[in-house]
Amino acid sequence: MSIKNNIAIFQQELGAKNCKLIAVSKTHPSESVKEAYDAGQMIFGENKVQEMTSKYEVLPKDIQWHLIGHLQTNKVKYIAPFVSLIHSVDSLKLLEEINKQGEKNDRIIPCLLQIFIAQEETKFGLDEVELFLLIQSDILKSYSHIRIEGLMGMASLTGDENQIRKEFRNLRRIFDELKTKESSNVQMKELSMGMSSDYKIAMEEGSTMVRIGTAIFGKR
Numbered sequence: 001m002s003i004k005n006n007i008a009i010f011q012q013e014l015g016a017k018n019c020k021l022i023a024v025s026k027t028h029p030s031e032s033v034k035e036a037y038d039a040g041q042m043i044f045g046e047n048k049v050q051e052m053t054s055k056y057e058v059l060p061k062d063i064q065w066h067l068i069g070h071l072q073t074n075k076v077k078y079i080a081p082f083v084s085l086i087h088s089v090d091s092l093k094l095l096e097e098i099n100k101q102g103e104k105n106d107r108i109i110p111c112l113l114q115i116f117i118a119q120e121e122t123k124f125g126l127d128e129v130e131l132f133l134l135i136q137s138d139i140l141k142s143y144s145h146i147r148i149e150g151l152m153g154m155a156s157l158t159g160d161e162n163q164i165r166k167e168f169r170n171l172r173r174i175f176d177e178l179k180t181k182e183s184s185n186v187q188m189k190e191l192s193m194g195m196s197s198d199y200k201i202a203m204e205e206g207s208t209m210v211r212i213g214t215a216i217f218g219k220r
C-alpha cells in the first residue's frame, strides 16, 4: 500500500468517529511527509526536536507539527515558535520552560500531559497522584502562555488485548475526572491514545487522537 492510500483509509476510518489522525513521521524522510501532505494529511508527529525542526524548515508552512517524544527543557526554545501541540509534558519544570518560551514568542503553546499507564517501568509520564497535584497547583494557574488541552498515554507493549484495554480505560477515567478540575489554562478536550498496533482498542475506549507511524509509512 502507498502512503497516499494509507492516509485515505485512515482518514476515512477516523473521520467517521471524529478522531484525529497524527501521522508519525519520525525517521522517515521529508519526501514521505510531503507525500502524505499531498494526500491531505495536515498533522504530523515527531519524537525528536532536531528532526522536527529540520522537517519544519523544508516543508509547507501550514503543516501542524506535534511533538510526541520526551522533551528536554533546554530544547523547548527550538520548537516554541511553531509547534502546534506537545503531547509529552511530564513535569512542572518543563511547563515552566514552555511557558517562558511561549511568552518570548508571544503565543500560547498547547500541551497534553503524558500519563504513565503501562506496566513497563521505562515509559515516561506522570502517575495519577503527581497529575492531580500538578493540575491543582497555583503555579500552573499563573502560566498564561501554555494551555493544557488534555492527556496522552501509551499502553503496555503486549499482545494481551485485555491488558491494553484496561490501561486505556483507566486513562479515559482519569480524563473524565479531570473535567471537573478545569481552569483558565486547563481544558480536557483531547485524549491522545493509540498507535498502529492498538489504535482500534484506543478508539473504542474514547481516544480523540491516534498517533500512527508504521501503518502509514511502513517499518522504521
Ligand SMILES: *Cc1c(COP(=O)(O)O)cnc(C)c1O
Pocket (backbone or CB within 6 Å): 024, 026, 047, 068, 069, 154, 194, 195, 196, 197, 211, 212, 213, 214, 215
Ligand atoms: C513512534 C511513536 C508512535 C507511533 O508508533 P507506531 O507503532 O509506528 O504507530 C506513537 N506514539 C509515540 C509516542 C511514538 O514515539
